[in-house]
Amino acid sequence: MSGKTTGTVAGEQRASLRRRPFFWIIAAVIAAFALAPAIGNNVELRESLLLATVYITLASNLNIMLGYAGYINFGSIVFFGLGGYTCVYLISAHGWPLAAAELAAGVAVSFLALVFGLGILRLRGAFFALATIGINEAVQAFVSNFEPWGGAAGLYLPTTIFKPLGGPMRALWVVYFLLVAVMGASLYLSYAVKSSKFGLGLIAIGQNEDAAVVLGVPAPLYKALAYSLSAFLPALAGGLYFFKSAFIQPSDAFDLNLSTEAMVIVMLGGRSTVTGAAIGAYLYEELRGYLLTSQTFSSFQLVISGALLLLIVLFVPGGLMGWIYGRWPRGKEVLE
């Protein structure tokens, strides 16, 4: 009986999500990502947007822990890397098709995150942040010495691996569309979590964990679930990304820089907002891409991007969404 009631509530919740404009805004973003490079076969735009989808996926999922639950996770990249390794390994050593390898990577990494989470989520604040760095380093050290995964030299995929997807030219398109789908799923996940009771619990934990527990929020379980949930889609993105690269090595897979970048993106866009993480990621990627390839700025691209970040942190501390809401308060009704 209670199950039926819960089911009905969830059903109503889903229906109400669809009625809100933000649901359709996400749909429009996904469509734009999928169509923009496909029209006119614009490969260069695709490559640039491809990195943006990865950044948006990483930032949106990090936002579940960092933005909603207020837990600073420096090691979010470990999910991306492990997903990449699991997927590339299953394809190269066992000949699994991409879809099966992807699914296995997502499930395995989420489960591992749940186990890690139950262990380290007893820690709070700086100690939790340090533990997440530790996990990343420990996993990297393990993989560097794990011979089936190629040890420090990494795993290589032959170009023939793209044949089932119609050769390298088509395979890169397929991978791109899949990454757009993963990005879309990340946005919907972030939105669904935010609109749910579960998300409310996480936000309560983020504001005052002790008070939340007193009010009946099962904090340890919620945190572990959030940690595990935020691992699934980055693992899929990692699998696709390294499949496309046809090569994976520990220093690329567990690059702490990418973790830090994802945090910067969330702060830039505005914590605990779905839109902020997405726009932050998109702008960040486009800015870095532009500076890197610009004839004028390429020599000092790091200086410029550093200075810009500093200015934003100093003068727009609420992030992009904080700034938008400050000028357009009604935006809160449309954007999440």
Add this chain to the structure above:
Amino acid sequence: MRKLYLLAAVAALVAAPAFADDMLTIGMTLSQTGPLNVDSVAQQRGAELWRDEVNAAGGIKAGSKHYKVRFVTYDDQSQGGRVQQLYTRLIVQDKSQFLFGPYSSGLCATAAVISEQYGKPMLITGGAEAKTLELGNKYLVQVLSRAGEYLAGAIRALESKNAHAKLAVVYADDPFSKAVAVAARKLAQAGGLDIVLDESYAPNTTDFSAIINKTISASAEALVGGGHYADGATLARQIHDQKANLKYISLLVAPDSPQFASLGDAAYGITVPSQWEVQAAYKPDFGPTGAAFAKAFAAKFKIAADYHSALGYAGGLLLQHAIEQSGSIDADKVVAVLNAMDVTTFFGRFKIATDPGHHGLQVAHEMVLAQWQRKNGRLEREVVWPKAAQTADLIYPLH
């Protein structure tokens, strides 16, 4: 009316092709930032010297046309993350007809997917790892010797003096040194050397006394291995201090640095594999001699050329030769010539494997083996192997 002129001018600017038809565009990424910066920039300088010399001489002649060379480069930040995006841009937007690979094997592996996808030949001048070339690619061309070859010269030189020497293989536990040691072990066994000790050490080891004692008690006559500068230099010094009385020592990387001479007596007689040394006296089929290259390089950049810069130059030179021979800049025709080429430049011999499973793998270039010898009381590196490049005889035995 003025507006119309302005519009027309803008339209003309946009419509005019940025470069005339007789321009050959070569695209590459380099590590302007990040840990690979030093080696990557050295390689790039070599390539730039080649480009400037070619353009000064009127360009590359293909059939009846002369092509001036232009480079398009982007910073890959020493990371694989953007390599595919940048190589796609180099091909699609910048219209590169040929590519030079990025620096380091990992980045080359990632770039290879794009070169293959678009059928653009990519000359690898900074990736020794063979795996990328064993994946069935058709447009990769490796200019340098692969990682497994690093100690090949050292083993052959030893065999030439003592075919049944008792050998100790002592190497750092890092991927490069490991790969080199695995290959060295196979070569030594195939050649009939007797491996009496096979030991790895942590890369940050500072005390080698236990390993050296084992070497002595195994009565090893020769030792090959090492890793990078710090451990290699310490190992050499302690071998000398503990009077291991080895007849032959070959270490990776460390003795290639001029700093190594500061070890004094401990440096004497130690050999080091190198992709290229300025003394290597190859007789080039075309292009400059090693000495002429080194002189031009020093004049242009005010620093001495190392093997990375030699590689950058050699990559350009080989591509130029292939284009001139094929008389066209058509990718497949140029690759066909590269496949058939068996030539010697100042950098050494060039010939690639052409079977589908190993296409592009360098099979002819030999690394040279340099030895620290005394010349007028000063320690200097002399090339002792292969015979074709020799500037002095190998000193053997050391004790």
